[in-house]
Amino acid sequence: MIGIDIGNTLTKVYDLTTHPPTLLYTVPTGKTIDNIESKHILISSVNKPALDKWLTTYPHAIVITRDMPWSFRIAPDVNLSTVGIDRLLAINGISIPSALVVMLGTATVINVVIDKTFIGGAIAPGVEAMHEGLTLKAPGLKKFAPKQGFIIGKTSEEAIYSGIYYMQSLWIDRYNNLAGNLPIVYTGGAYLKLQPILPRGTYIPHLIALGMQKLHSYL
Numbered sequence: 329m330i331g332i333d334i335g336n337t338l339t340k341v342y343d344l345t346t347h348p349p350t351l352l353y354t355v356p357t358g359k360t361i362d363n364i365e366s367k368h369i370l371i372s373s374v375n376k377p378a379l380d381k382w383l384t385t386y387p388h389a390i391v392i393t394r395d396m397p398w399s400f401r402i403a404p405d406v407n408l409s410t411v412g413i414d415r416l417l418a419i420n421g422i423s424i425p426s427a428l429v430v431m432l433g434t435a436t437v438i439n440v441v442i443d444k445t446f447i448g449g450a451i452a453p454g455v456e457a458m459h460e461g462l463t464l465k466a467p468g469l470k471k472f473a474p475k476q477g478f479i480i481g482k483t484s485e486e487a488i489y490s491g492i493y494y495m496q497s498l499w500i501d502r503y504n505n506l507a508g509n510l511p512i513v514y515t516g517g518a519y520l521k522l523q524p525i526l527p528r529g530t531y532i533p534h535l536i537a538l539g540m541q542k543l544h545s546y547l
Contacts, residue, residue, distance in 0.1 A: 330366040331540040332382060332389070334373035335414065336434040338517075342537040344370070344544060349537035360385050370540050372413050390547070392417070397546040401445040415439055417539030419446055421532065422513050428504045430529070432516030436496055440507050450503060455518050458492045476524070493522060501527045 329344040334357055341353040341361060353361055357378050362385055369389035373379035383389060394408050399420050402408055418429050419439055429439040429449075434457060439449040453461060455474075463470045469488065477486030479494050504510060504527065512529030519531055532538065 329368045329370065329541075329544055330364055331537050331544075332369060332371045333414070333417075333536050333540070334371065334375050334378045334382065336374055339378065340534075340537070342534065342540070344537065344541045347541075349534055349541055351534060351537075370544060372417055372536065372540060374412050374414055392540070392543065396543055399444075399542060399546075400441065403445055403447045406446060406448055412437075414536055415449070416446075417536045417543070418515055419539070420542055421515075421535040421537075421539035424511060424513075426510050428500075428507060428510045428512045428529075429535075430500055430512060430514050430516075431535075432496075432514060432518035432522060436500075436518075438500065438503055440510070442508070442510070452496075452499065454516075455492055455496060455521060458495075459488070462488070462492070493525060496522060497525045497527065 331342040331344045331349065333340045337357055339355050339357045340351060343350040343352055355361060357375055360381050364386065367388065369386050370392060371379065371382055371389045372392045392413055394413065394416065398416060415437060418431055419441055422429060425444045426442045429441060431437040432454060434454050436452045436454050437449065440447050459474060472484040472488055474489035474492060475485035476489055479490050481487030481490045504512060512527060514529050514531045515533060515535035
């Protein structure tokens, strides 16, 4: 069984027969790989054009939809049609009944799960998107790259780091306080950049693949 996770920036291909899943390939979203021989392929996508390319190559693949048999409940006031499949898979991958599931990628996404029920969350730009947006609106800052320092930055580089990275960390901490101080589960490529200043939690790098693996056992 192969799992393909099509994200906003990167597409990752996993072997779902191993525990935990094994990352086989990473390609820019929009690119495909034509040497996958498995007859059993699951695809998760947040990018419709990229999904169509993969289905042209692998028409037998099963596309994960919102009405799959998830291992958790969804609160009735959540508008499921607007929730990304990647969010549902990340929640499906956790092994505890209540958690703040934080996805640190192109966007920073917070998902609140209480007693195995997804009740909603929040979405904000990720660290790279925040930096790109800042330099787009303030071209004079392009020559300054974020540099880790104290929360009160002493240089422009440190001030940008503080403004972007600490903003993420403090927002997650405050959000969790408002949500009830839940255990935090992190995933996503920006975790390693943020890890020194993030609130304490558990990092699961391939959480979406775990969610795909668990989902496959129900199909």
